Amino acid sequence: MKDNKPQDNQPEIVSNPKKLEKSNFKKLSKEEQKQIKQRIKEVDKLNQQHKGEINMPLRDPNNIIELRGVKKIFTNGYLINDILKGVDLDIKRGEFVIILGPSGSGKTTLMNIMSGLDRATEGDVRVCDQQLINMSHTKLTEFRKKNIGFVFQQYGLLPTLTVEENVEIGADLQVDKSRRINPAKALDAVGMLDYAKKFPHELSGGQQQRVSIARALAKNPIILFGDEPTGAVDETMSKVILKEFVKVNKELKTTVIIVTHNPIFAELGTLVIKVRNGEIAELYKNEHPKGVDDLKWDQ
8 A cells, every 4th residue: 555654864744834834933942932923023014114204306307216125024924034135125216127037036016015005114215206105005096096006917897887997096096186197098099999889798808808908097107017917818919908008108108018918019118127136137228128019929
C-alpha cells in the first residue's frame, strides 16, 4: 500500500497560507515572537493616518506626482511583508505612463498608493498638491472623487442600469460640478453613444470596457489609472481600448497611468517604469512612443 505521508525531506502542504505562517511563528523562540509582535504593532500604527499638513505643493510645478522614500508593509498577525521598499518617483502632468512588472512585484500596490486607494506606511506621497499619507480614509475618498479615475480589468458596470446611467454615476462622483463631462459627450468620445440605452448584458466585453472608460471620463479626472484594462479582451479589442486611453491623454491632456504585465505596452508610454521586488528596477523616457497599430502583438 502506498504511503501518502510526506517524506522527511518534503514539507507538508498546507492549504491555508495563514495557518502555515502561524505554524512557523509558533516555532520561533519567545523572544523572537515578542520582537515580531512589537514590529507588527509599529507597522499597524504606521499604516494609519500620519500627522501633518494635507495641502502640500509639489516641489516641481510641472509634476503631478512626487514620491520620496515610499514604503508599504503589510502584516497579518504573524508575518511582516515589505511590498514597496523606498520608492522615489516623479511623474509629470500629461504623461502617458506604463508601469510594468510581474505578479507580486508591487506594481498594483504602487498604483493604489498614488491613487489614494491605499495609504503608504512611510514616505512622502504628493499627488495634485496633496499629501496623501496625512489623509484620513474620508479625505482619501474625497480626493479620489475629485481627482482620480479608474478603469479596471473587471468592468464593474451595474447590470440593472443602462449604459448612460452607468456613466452618469461616474459624473456624479465628481464633487466639483464644474468639472463634470456630460455622459453623452463621454460616451461619444469612446464611440459608444449609439449604445446609451442598452444594458451591459447586451454589450460585448470590449464594449463594456469602453463604457467603463466613459464612466471614468465623465468625472473629468486629473489622473486616469488603468489596472490591466485589456486583461479580459482579445487583441483586436485591446487595440480599441488602448486607442481610447491615448485619445484621452492627447485630447484632454489627462495624465494616464496604465499598470500591466504586458511588455508590449511599453512602446506606447512617454514614461516607462519597471517594478521588481518592491523597487523601481528601471525607469526611462520614451521620446518617440509608437501608435497602437504599430505594436507587435506577436512578440
